[in-house]
Amino acid sequence: MDRREMEISRREFFQKAALSGTLLFIIGPKVKDSVAQVTESGETITHHYAMGIQVDKCIGCGRCVNGCKIENNVPREPFFYRTWIERYVITVDGDVVVDSPDGGISGFPETKEKDAILRSFFIPKLCNHCANPPCVQVCPVGATFSTEEGVVLVDKDYCIGCRYCIQACPYGARFLNPETKTADKCTFCYHRLAKGLVPACVEVCPTRARIFGEIGVRSSQLTRFMRFNELQVLKPDLNTEPRVFYANLDGAVK
Amino acid sequence: MDIIRKIWNALPFPDQTKRLLIIFVFFITGWLVVRHHLVPPTFGQRGYYRAAAVDSIAALPISFVGQSQCVECHVDEGAVKTASYHRDVSCEVCHGPGAKHLDDPSANSLLPAKERTLCTVCHSYTASKPTGFPQIEPLTHNPADPCIKCHNPHDPKPPTTPSACGACHGEIARTKSVSHHASLECTFCHQTQELHKISPRAAIPGKPANRDFCGGCHSRSADSPKEIPRVDMDSHGDGHLCWQCHYPHYPEAL
Numbered sequence: 143m144d145r146r147e148m149e150i151s152r153r154e155f156f157q158k159a160a161l162s163g164t165l166l167f168i169i170g171p172k173v174k175d176s177v178a179q180v181t182e183s184g185e186t187i188t189h190h191y192a193m194g195i196q197v198d199k200c201i202g203c204g205r206c207v208n209g210c211k212i213e214n215n216v217p218r219e220p221f222f223y224r225t226w227i228e229r230y231v232i233t234v235d236g237d238v239v240v241d242s243p244d245g246g247i248s249g250f251p252e253t254k255e256k257d258a259i260l261r262s263f264f265i266p267k268l269c270n271h272c273a274n275p276p277c278v279q280v281c282p283v284g285a286t287f288s289t290e291e292g293v294v295l296v297d298k299d300y301c302i303g304c305r306y307c308i309q310a311c312p313y314g315a316r317f318l319n320p321e322t323k324t325a326d327k328c329t330f331c332y333h334r335l336a337k338g339l340v341p342a343c344v345e346v347c348p349t350r351a352r353i354f355g356e357i358g359v360r361s362s363q364l365t366r367f368m369r370f371n372e373l374q375v376l377k378p379d380l381n382t383e384p385r386v387f388y389a390n391l392d393g394a395v396k
Numbered sequence: 397m398d399i400i401r402k403i404w405n406a407l408p409f410p411d412q413t414k415r416l417l418i419i420f421v422f423f424i425t426g427w428l429v430v431r432h433h434l435v436p437p438t439f440g441q442r443g444y445y446r447a448a449a450v451d452s453i454a455a456l457p458i459s460f461v462g463q464s465q466c467v468e469c470h471v472d473e474g475a476v477k478t479a480s481y482h483r484d485v486s487c488e489v490c491h492g493p494g495a496k497h498l499d500d501p502s503a504n505s506l507l508p509a510k511e512r513t514l515c516t517v518c519h520s521y522t523a524s525k526p527t528g529f530p531q532i533e534p535l536t537h538n539p540a541d542p543c544i545k546c547h548n549p550h551d552p553k554p555p556t557t558p559s560a561c562g563a564c565h566g567e568i569a570r571t572k573s574v575s576h577h578a579s580l581e582c583t584f585c586h587q588t589q590e591l592h593k594i595s596p597r598a599a600i601p602g603k604p605a606n607r608d609f610c611g612g613c614h615s616r617s618a619d620s621p622k623e624i625p626r627v628d629m630d631s632h633g634d635g636h637l638c639w640q641c642h643y644p645h646y647p648e649a650l
Contacts, residue, residue, distance in 0.1 A: 201525045203518040205489050212493050213459045229524050250522055262524035287445035297449035300436065333456035342460045348485040348518055349529075 189291040190357040191330055192385040193344070194367040195266055197392070199351035202227055202264035204246040206343035206352065211247070213331060213342035221245055222317040224328040225268035225343050230394055232260045238394045265395055266352065268343070269294060269315040269328035270376060270384030277307035277316060286325065292385055293332055298324045312380050330354075357385075459493035462486070466494060469501070473550055480551040490514050490549065515543040536566040561588075564596070568645050575646040585609070585644065610638040 150158075210225045211218055227246030231239040231254055243250065246264070254262075271294050278286050278294060285301040288294050296307075301324035308316040308325060319326035331341035339345070344354040355364025371389035377396070388395075407414055441447035466487040467474030477483060488494050490509040497504045512534065521531040543549070546560065561582040562569025572578060582588070587602035604610065607629060613620040615629045627633075633641065643649055 198526050201518055201529055202522060205517070209460060209489075209493075231524065249517055249520065250524065252522060254523070256523055259523050263526075264524055284439070284444045284446075287443060289450055290442065295450065295453055297446050299452075300446055300449065329453060332450075332453050334458055334460075336454035337458060339458065339460075339462055345460050345462055345486055346489045348482075348489055350484045 190385075191271070191291050191293055191335065192355065192357045192364060192387065193268075193271075193330070193341075194353040194355075194364055194371075194373075195386065195388045196351050196353070196367070196371070197263060197265060197388055197390045199349045200227070200264040200266055201349055201351075202229060202246055202250050203348060204249055205346045205348060206266060207245045207247040209342040209346035210328075213334070214329070216326070217320055220320065221247075222319070222326070223247075224315075224326070225266065228265045228267060229262065230265060230392065231262045232392075232394055233258050234260045236260075261392075263392060265388075265391075266343075267313065267315070267376075268386065269311075269330075270313055270382065270386045271328075271330060273383035273385060274381060276310040276312065276380075276382060280306040280310040282306065289332075291335075293330045293335075294327070295329055295332060296325050296327060298322055298326070301325050312377055312382065313384075457495070459495050460486075460488050461494045461498050463488070465498060477550045480553075482550065482552055509549070510542055510544055512543055515547075515549070532563065533566075537563055538566070560593075572645040576648055577645065604639075604644075607633075607638055610644075 204227060206225055207223060207227060210216060210223070214224060216222060216224055221244050223245040226242055227250075228240050228242045229246070229250050231241075233239065233254065235258075239254070241250075241253065250264075271288075271292060273288075273292060275288060275294050278288055281287075282304065283300060283302055285297045286294065286307050287297070298319075303318060303323050303325065305318060305325070308318060311327075316325055316327045318324070331339070331343075334341060340354045341352075344352045353363050353367045355362045357364070357368075359365060367389065368387065373387040373389060374391040375384040375387060377384075404414065409417070436446050436448070438447040439445065442450070463474075463486045470487075473487075477485075477487075491506040492509075494506060497506050516532075516534045519531055520534050525531060538546075546563075547553075565582075569582075572580075572582075585604055589599040589601075591599035592601055611629045612618060613624050614627055616626050618624075618626070638644075
């Protein structure tokens with residue numbers, strides 16, 4: 143074969159390069175979109191679940207912790223939690239003391255003299271279901287992922303228990319389930335959402351400190367909460383874009 | 397063999413390229429076969445995860461059915477609770493998860509919810525609880541009695557005077573109950589507004605202002621039962637106020 147036959151002219155090369163580039167540009171995103179947004183039944187998903195937490199309403203009763211354990215069969219002992227409550231005590235000396243005895247499941251025994259406390263409050267915590275989740279990035283097998291609704295889930299049948307995600311989560315929301323030996327975490331009670339219910343912790347919260355709903359749905363409790371409160375998220379500097387929003391969050395909370 | 401040889405000769409590449417092509421085809425086919433067997437069937441349908449995992453999580457059974465299900469049958473309780481201070485406390489917070497009860501009400505009854513611990517988990521005093529949330533000290537607040545003896549959990553109300561002064565002022569109530577003043581109601585001496593029960597510091601009860609108040613029973617000229625001890629109000633006590641020497645809640649003490 144003559145070497146000349148293999149050569150293509152400069153004009154031809156640029157033509158082909160431009161054509162294939164255009165094709166890739168058009169087809170590439172199209173393919174990705176069709177995978178990401180259409181369900182099996184063919185309808186487009188519009189849910190964007192989120193939770194609001196009114197810090198000044200939390201009484202630290204631990205009913206959410208208890209309810210979560212019952213609903214999700216989280217082992218009662220050793221003490222692992224999908225959601226837990228932290229008590230912050232800021233003393234008159236300026237110390238910040240954080241504790242969470244047994245995740246707050248049976249309340250908080252008084253530890254400080256009343257006179258030594260400057261201010262004190264409870265912070266319910268759970269998986270923040272980040273829009274930009276570090277745990278999903280590090281999973282080597284694709285066993286943890288964000289669903290189309292923005293819920294971060296763990297595929298326990300596919301998880302290899304390597305604990306990377308537990309290390310990666312900046313909120314300490316993950317643990318290794320001692321029974322399944324796989325990563326475990328809050329699912330926003332995905333199985334309840336699928337049945338039109340709210341998460342168990344929201345259902346049992348006696349003071350409505352937790353509010354659940356969808357971002358962007360008008361006339362909902364969550365929209366009202368987000369409209370009328372000054373919202374904060376935990377560790378905003380990490381750019382994880384949490385979907386758990388706190389109202390009246392104290393600056394001492396980390 | 398001749399056909400293969402013909403195809404081999406017909407291909408417009410040099411021989412060494414054709415041999416390389418065979419190795420490529422072999423490896424690619426092998427890789428496809430291995431991939432087919434190792435990657436789970438639904439992996440990648442919706443993203444970099446098993447789509448089947450979402451469905452299996454969504455299909456998990458629920459434990460908490462939600463208040464709206466309870467009041468379908470328990471209409472009366474629902475109606476009372478909806479108008480009460482406990483309207484935000486879901487039934488299942490105290491009575492436990494109701495999914496089994498909903499399936500077969502007669503075979504699976506729920507907790508009667510009569511223990512004090514169910515109330516104190518929220519209402520026991522902790523400095524960290526938000527201001528205004530009703531709290532008691534369980535060790536001094538009628539420790540032997542179940543809460544439901546005085547309070548209706550479906551319609552809790554601030555208790556009424558005078559029997560319930562001891563709910564907060566337990567130490568005084570117990571002291572007075574063994575004194576000669578046991579039969580006197582608290583309101584005999586302390587003018588108490590209704591508001592005091594809801595907001596104790598906004599309406600502080602009155603106290604006797606002078607000696608004449610005690611003299612109403614204890615002076616020689618008082619119109620009171622004759623077994624009540626009498627003093628000469630003009631000479632007794634050198635003009636000191638009565639409670640500078642006598643403790644009105646336990647007057648026989650010296």
